[in-house]
Amino acid sequence: MRYFLHLGYDGSLYHGWQVQPNTLTVQRELDRCLSQVLRQPVYSLGSGRTDSGVHASHQVAHFDAEIPDTLDPETLLYRLNRALPRDIRVYAVHPVPDKANARFDAEARTYEYHVRLVPDPFTPAHALYLDRAPDLVAMNQAAGYLLGSRDFTSFSxxxxxxxxxxxxxxxxxxxEVPGGLIFRIRANRFVRGMVRLVVGTLLTVGRGKLTPEEFKQILDDQSRIAASGAAPANGLFLARVEYPPELVPTEQLPAGMPYFVSR
Structure with missing residues (x-):
């Protein structure tokens, strides 16, 4: 039977989501613990890859397994979270149709990038610190050019x-949020490296080194060499993955999940 699994993780110690040879990844740890708890080989497929050092507040993966009727969802979640490293947490597991696909059935994904403008010893692994506030108006003007159906070759x-x-x-x-800024981008899909390159170039606009119109020109030119460098991975979160309600009913998700799952 096929299941969807909703989870979050701190990506600081991991070389991204996807399994790689001789490397610690989130998917490798999840598959290892699923196989251990269910006592059968289990292989998951995520809604998308996150790069090395990138976090997820809400990631979704599907897997196939035979779960005995005697193992209720609450006990399964308890055992999984006991087995998993503390920086990976599972929120919910629920059955889905056999052909459901965590990657291809997702209708939209949301990423958030966190910037701190106030020194904070507790957030360096989860936000980019800037000692000077960027021009928020200019960055939002530039970000407006991203809306709609666009070719993101320049930011890949x-x-x-x-x-x-x-x-x-x-x-x-x-x-603006207390002590900093958050950039949010929601789209039907993302190409590899897109969000960090977009953020890095928007921050260049915020520092006054590019105008919003020059940002638009970079997007229109579809030339990778024109974009600024990528923003550091530590500030980036996969924040929400959305599916049709008939595939992921709201009642399948616990009230304690992060706010962005049920908004």
Missing amino acids: KVKGGEKHYVCVCYEAGWR
Whole structure:
């Protein structure tokens, strides 16, 4: 039977989501613990890859397994979270149709990038610290050019392996939070390295080294060499993965899950 598993993780110690030879990854640890708890080989497939050092507040993976009727969902979650490292937590597990796919059935994904403007010894692993506030108005003007169906070749890694670089961006913008800023971007899909390159170039706008119109020109030119460097991985979170309600009913998700799952 197929199941969807909802989880979050601190990516600081991991070389990304996807299994790699002789390397610690989130997927490797999840598969190891699922196999241990269920006493059968289990292999998961995530909604998308996160790079080395990137976090997830809400990631979704599917896996196939025979779970005995005697193992209720609460006990399964308890045993999984006991087995997993403390920086990986599972929120919910629920059955889905056999052909459901965590990657291809996702309708939208949201990433958030966290910036701190106040020194804080407790957040360096989870936010980029800036000692000077960037121009929020200019950055939001530039971010507005990302909306709609756009080709993101300019903001993709050279060897991303994608068949095309067109994404439909539904939301992109910065907002102030106590002590810092958060950039949120929501789209139907993301190409490899896209969010960190977008953030890095928007911060260049915020420092006054690019105008919003020059940012738009970089996007329109579809040239990777024009974009600024990528923002550091530590501030980036995969924050929400959305599915059709018939696939992931709201009642399947516990009230204690992070706010962005049920918004």
